[in-house]
Amino acid sequence: MSTRAPTQRFRLALVHLALIAYALISVLPVLVVVMNSFKTRRAIFNAPLEPPLPSTASLAGYRTVITQSDFLLYFQNSLVVTIGSLFFVLLFGAMAAFALSEYRFKLNTFLGLFLALGIMVPIRLGTVAILQMMVSAGLVNTLTALVLVYTAQGLPLAVFILSEFMRNVSDDLKNAGRIDGLSEYRIFFVLVLPLVRPALATVAVFTMIPIWNDLWFPLILAPGESTKTVTLGAQIFLGQFVTNWEAVLSALSLAILPILVLYLLFSRQLIRGITAGAVK
């Protein structure tokens, strides 16, 4: 390969510089949180940007989190809610998207627009009505309530993105399946879904992060001890008068882990989907 022209190399350097700066800006706060979670309270306030030194290192925060609260349960709740909602969003989103992109029926366009409307209208506007509904349904303080709400919240974007992708799946492939006697369900699950895997991964990432981080609906719909999620659970260390900072930071650091694992899982799928590609 010939060496690149200097101007081009310069431009490339600028692009990298911008990206590195952006990466630092995004990662630094997380790094500070994680770093300080391993320090004593005094050290946190004295030198917040210093990494934990032998003299300042402490696991007190983690000890508090594990002993003074039911953190494992909160974790489990968060995972159940996030994975459950994710499953339903992907399943129903993909099914609706398939119907919208594959079948011609009356009101098809209207239905597509109606489903996409939810992208623009925040679901929190309906909080009061949702709470009333959950109360009458007897679902307050259950994880089911959260899964239902988050499924509704995630569906519009999922339907929108997935139906765009599904329109690009070859008609011939689906028709070949029909001629070979596959049911519409088999065509959907066996032929179409694997081909839109990159889109599913994208939707999964965009869906799960707001769910995991949400404080609003857990606080309103499921504040009970047995249904608390991690974000809500971490609040007990934030007092009106005293805040147990090392515990808060430890709780937050722990909360990053599962979502990081999920993210890595999906992004690998995402890349594999892109590189494997579909066979025409």
Next chain:
Amino acid sequence: MHSLKLTRIVKTFGQVEVLKGVDLEVETGEFVVFVGPSGCGKSTLMRIIAGLETQTSGTVEIGGRNVDATVPARRGIAMVFQSYALYPHLTVAGNMTLALKEDGVPKAEREARVEKAAGLLQLSPLLKRRPAELSGGQRQRVAIGRAIVREPTLFLFDEPLSNLDAALRVATRLEIAKLHRTLGATMIYVTHDQIEAMTLADRIVVLNGGTVQQVGRPIDLYNRPDNLFVAGFIGSPKMNFLTKRFAEEAGAATLGVRPEHLKVDPAGAWAGTVRHAEHLGSDTYLYVVLEDGQEVTVRIPEETPIAVDDAVRLSPLPGRLHRFGADGLALRAA
């Protein structure tokens, strides 16, 4: 017995009438080619035959049985698609046996059929591969193999060669012709390429704008086109159409004569000037502007010293003129 019978097939998409009443009968063992320009409704007609699309009105019979209410898998058809449409997650063998499995054909029988088809198409060494690991030509053969193992009443091919390069296209064309002879099966083949149609078909159905223009043996379409569209569509280079003086003298609105039926002849009745010449070795195409400004193509089956700007006289071969009325239909001596 008819393998396929279409009666007054009409198809509309919204306000647009794509097929305007198509009638057709295909005999068992026949190779019928649908040919026509892009967008004329060939694929739509094919999908209606396959049951992938429902006709707005009209009936489809396959093997003497009305299949209007029959799902594609039960119509006794197999289809080869332009984009091959192989299942990416299955091996070649898996692709070929999926339909048989759905149909409950026993394993031994399935394997025998795959072996036979693979032998016919030289696919045996590829059976364990996945579609992603095959070349375009190989994928096309797998798609054909997948159709063969089903042993259908009717084979449907929708532009199966248009994704292949020129050399492979000719080779695969020969292979399909051979396959038709070997299997003796009824085949319907869609193409927009009139050469493919001429070389493969027992009978050609020329479609344009959703209507059947003419049905007949390739050579009959060439010799006796029913209308201007068929005359212009079949044959390469295109038939010359002359109007004004030339047509009037013959008592027609349009006079058609094929490039290969014009001769350079010092005693010819038509005078003109060569505007451009293409030398292909086997043939020479002369583009000649006649006295009144109309242009004709002349095909000479050899090299010729005639050059651009030369004055030439042309004479049409006797009995090779096609006369068309003002409505575009052929005028024939009663």
